[in-house]
Amino acid sequence: MAVLLLAEVNNGELAMDATAKAVTAAKALGDVTVLAAGASAAAAGEAAAKIDGVSKVLVAEDPSLGHRLAESTAALIVSLADDYEHIVAPATTDAKNVMPRVAALLDVMVISDASGVVDANTFERPIYAGNAVQTVKSSDAKKVVTFRTSTFDAAGEGGSASVETVSAADNPGLSEWVEDKVAESDRPELTSAGVVVSGGRGVGSEEDFALIEKLADKLGAAVGASRAAVDSGYAPNDWQVGQTGKVVAPDLYIAVGISGAIQHLAGMKDSKIIVAINKDEEAPIFQVADFGLVADLFEAVPALTEKL
Amino acid sequence: MKVLVPVKRVIDYNVKVRVKADGSGVDLANVKMSMNPFDEIAVEEAIRLKEAGKADEIVVVSIGVKQSQETLRTALAMGADRAILVVAAEDVHTDIEPLAVAKILAKVVEEEKPDIVLAGKQAIDNDMNATGQMLAALLGWSQGTFASELNIEGDNAVVTREVDGGLQTIKVSMPTIVTVDLRLNEPRYASLPNIMKAKKKPLDEKTAADYGVDTAPRLEIVKTEEPAARAAGIIVGSVDELVEKLKEAGAV
Ligand SMILES: Cc1cc2nc3c(=O)[nH]c(=O)nc-3n(C[C@H](O)[C@H](O)[C@H](O)COP(=O)(O)OP(=O)(O)OC[C@H]3O[C@@H](n4cnc5c(N)ncnc54)[C@H](O)[C@@H]3O)c2cc1C
Numbered sequence: 001m002a003v004l005l006l007a008e009v010n011n012g013e014l015a016m017d018a019t020a021k022a023v024t025a026a027k028a029l030g031d032v033t034v035l036a037a038g039a040s041a042a043a044a045g046e047a048a049a050k051i052d053g054v055s056k057v058l059v060a061e062d063p064s065l066g067h068r069l070a071e072s073t074a075a076l077i078v079s080l081a082d083d084y085e086h087i088v089a090p091a092t093t094d095a096k097n098v099m100p101r102v103a104a105l106l107d108v109m110v111i112s113d114a115s116g117v118v119d120a121n122t123f124e125r126p127i128y129a130g131n132a133v134q135t136v137k138s139s140d141a142k143k144v145v146t147f148r149t150s151t152f153d154a155a156g157e158g159g160s161a162s163v164e165t166v167s168a169a170d171n172p173g174l175s176e177w178v179e180d181k182v183a184e185s186d187r188p189e190l191t192s193a194g195v196v197v198s199g200g201r202g203v204g205s206e207e208d209f210a211l212i213e214k215l216a217d218k219l220g221a222a223v224g225a226s227r228a229a230v231d232s233g234y235a236p237n238d239w240q241v242g243q244t245g246k247v248v249a250p251d252l253y254i255a256v257g258i259s260g261a262i263q264h265l266a267g268m269k270d271s272k273i274i275v276a277i278n279k280d281e282e283a284p285i286f287q288v289a290d291f292g293l294v295a296d297l298f299e300a301v302p303a304l305t306e307k308l
Numbered sequence: 309m310k311v312l313v314p315v316k317r318v319i320d321y322n323v324k325v326r327v328k329a330d331g332s333g334v335d336l337a338n339v340k341m342s343m344n345p346f347d348e349i350a351v352e353e354a355i356r357l358k359e360a361g362k363a364d365e366i367v368v369v370s371i372g373v374k375q376s377q378e379t380l381r382t383a384l385a386m387g388a389d390r391a392i393l394v395v396a397a398e399d400v401h402t403d404i405e406p407l408a409v410a411k412i413l414a415k416v417v418e419e420e421k422p423d424i425v426l427a428g429k430q431a432i433d434n435d436m437n438a439t440g441q442m443l444a445a446l447l448g449w450s451q452g453t454f455a456s457e458l459n460i461e462g463d464n465a466v467v468t469r470e471v472d473g474g475l476q477t478i479k480v481s482m483p484t485i486v487t488v489d490l491r492l493n494e495p496r497y498a499s500l501p502n503i504m505k506a507k508k509k510p511l512d513e514k515t516a517a518d519y520g521v522d523t524a525p526r527l528e529i530v531k532t533e534e535p536a537a538r539a540a541g542i543i544v545g546s547v548d549e550l551v552e553k554l555k556e557a558g559a560v
Contacts, residue, residue, distance in 0.1 A: 001462065069478065097453045100406070100438035104445035109407045109526040112436045122495065123529065127434050131325035132334055137529040173437050174450035177472040178466065190470075191499065193557075219560065231491060237456065237470045244351040244430065244490060246472070252559045263321070269538065281543075282439075290541040293555050295413045303547040308560055 006089035007048050012251045014044035017192040018044035020051050020154035025147040027053040028117045029086045039066030049161040057161050062168035067177035074157035075102040080273030091146035108140035115151040129243040129266035150249035151208035153162045190222040195252045202257020215305045226258045242267035257297045260285025309363045311354040312422035315347040315370050317379040318433040321396050331531040336400050343379045346428025349488045352495035355387040365389050371409050373397050384506035385498030396516040396523050408523040410442035413521040430486040440487035450480035456491040
C-alpha cells in the first residue's frame with residue numbers, strides 16, 4: 001500500500017524535523033513517497049530522499065506552489081492522489097491549511113493531528129484540548145491524515161530514494177501571496193527543541209520577557225509563551241504553546257508565570273520533565289509539574305539563570 | 309456584502325471535560341454549553357464589517373442538535389440579523405463530522421449567496437480544524453485560514469494569517485472563506501436589551517434531509533479514553549534545590 005507524504009518545505013528548504021517525524025508515522029502504513037512542492041523544491045526533495053524509510057521523492061516546482069498557497073497545493077496533491085491509499089503530512093499550519101481541502105476534494109474525512117497509528121485505517125487523536133484521546137476507524141477509501149509531530153521520533157538519515165519531477169496542476173488562481181513576517185532567530189525551533197522556556201502573563205511586559213530569553217539562551221532552549229503573553233504583546237504569535245498554538249514535548253519544559261490553563265497544558269503536558277515557577281501555590285500548572293517552585297519569578301529566574 | 313457565519317454549540321471552554329467510564333465518549337449531559345470561542349470571534353468580525361458599512365447582512369447558521377438554537381440566539385443578540393438552524397442530530401453526544409457540515413454549508417451558501425463566509429478556525433471539542441477548508445474545497449472558493457487580520461479591498465480580501473513561522477499575508481479573491489484565529493478581535497457581550505430583541509429576529513429551522521446531505525460518519529469512534537496521567541511531582545524549596553534536582557534528573 002502506498003503513502004504520499006507532503007513534505008514541509010519553507011522557502012525551498014526542507015523542514016527536516018517535522019518531515020522526518022511524519023515519515024516515522026507514515027512508514028507504519030506502507031511504502032512512503034514524499035512530495036516536495038514549492039516555487040523551488042529540488043533541494044528539499046534531495047534532502048527528503050535521504051530520510052530513512054522514504055522510497056521515492058516527487059518534486060513539483062512551480063511559481064504557483066510558492067508560499068504553500070492552499071488552492072494550488074491541494075490541486076497538485078489531488079492530481080497525484082490516484083496512486084495512493086494514504087495522503088499524509090506533519091500537522092504544521094501549512095498542512096492544516098491544505099489537507100482538509102484535499103480531503104474534501106476527494107470526498108473523504110480528514111484525520112487531523114493523529115498522535116498514534118493503530119492500523120492502516122485506525123488512528124488515535126487528542127480531542128477537547130487533549131483531555132481525551134479518541135481512536136477513530138476510517139471507512140473512506142483514501143485516508144487523509146496529519147500527524148502530531150511531538151509524538152513521533154524523527155526517522156534517521158541514510159536513505160537514498162529516487163527523485164522524480166512532477167508538474168503542477170492547473171493553478172486555480174484564487175489567491176496570491178503578499179508578504180511574510182518571520183522573525184529570524186538563532187535559537188532552536190520551538191517544536192524540535194530539547195528544552196523550552198515559556199513565559200506567561202506573570203512576566204508582565206515585553207521588556208521583562210528578556211528574563212525568559214536569557215534563561216532560554218543559557219540552556220540553549222527555544223522560547224515559548226502562553227496565549228495571554230502573546231495577546232498582551234509580550235511575545236510574538238509563533239511562540240504560543242497550547243491547544244491552538246504549537247504542541248511541544250521537549251525533554252525539559254520550564255513554565256514561568258503561567259497559571260496552567262487547560263488550553264496551555266494541551267500544548268506541553270507530554271514534555272518529559274516539567275518545571276513550574278509561579279508565585280501562586282494554587283496555580284494548576286503545579287499539578288503537572290515534576291518540580292514546582294513557588295516564588296516570585298523576578299527573583300527566581302535571574303537566580304536560576306546564574307546558577308545553571 | 310452578505311456575510312455567512314457558521315456557529316457551533318460546544319462544551320464551554322471553562323468546563324473540565326469528563327471522559328465516560330465506558331469509553332463511549334465525553335459526558336455532555338448537564339454540562340454548560342456555549343458558542344465555540346472561535347465562532348464568537350467570527351460573529352464579532354462580521355458585526356464589525358457591518359458597523360464599518362462594508363457588510364449589510366449577517367446570516368448565522370448552526371448544524372447540530374435542536375439546542376443549537378441557543379447558540380444562534382446568542383449570535384443574534386450580538387448583532388447578527390437572521391439565523392438558520394439545521395437539525396442534523398438528536399443526541400447531544402452526536403458530533404456531525406466537518407465533511408458533512410461542509411456539505412450542508414455548501415447548500416446553504418448556494419441558497420444564501422454570501423460574499424464571504426467567516427468561520428472559526430477550529431471547534432474546541434473535536435479540534436479538527438477542517439470545516440472552513442472543506443467548505444472552500446466543495447465550493448471551489450479561495451480560503452484564508454487562521455486570520456488575525458482581515459481587510460476587504462474591492463473584490464479581494466487581504467488576510468493576515470498566524471502560521472508556524474510568524475505571520476503570512478495573502479490576498480484572496482471573493483467570494484471567499486476566512487477562518488479566524490484568536491487575535492482577530494475580542495468579541496463583545498450581548499446586552500440585555502439586545503438579548504430581548506434577538507428573540508424576535510428570524511430563525512429558520514431546517515433538517516439535513518432538506519438539503520439532501522447524508523451525515524453518516526466516515527470515522528467510526530472505536531473508543532474515547534482519558535489521556536495518560538502524569539506522575540505526581542514535588543515542590544522544591546529554593547532555586548538551589550531546583551538546580552540540584554534538575555542535575556540529578558539529568559535535565560541540565
Ligand atoms: C479557544 C481558546 C484557545 C486557547 N488557546 C490557548 C493556547 O493555545 N495556549 C495558551 O497558553 N492559552 C490558550 N488559551 C487561553 C487560556 O485559557 C489562558 O487564558 C491562558 O493560557 C492564560 O495564560 P497565563 O497562564 O500566562 O495567564 P494567567 O492565567 O493570567 O496566569 C498568570 C500566572 O502568573 C503568575 N504570576 C504573576 N506574577 C508573578 C510573579 N511575579 N512571579 C511568579 N508568578 C507570577 C500568577 O500567579 C498566574 O498563575 C485559549 C483560550 C481559549 C478560550
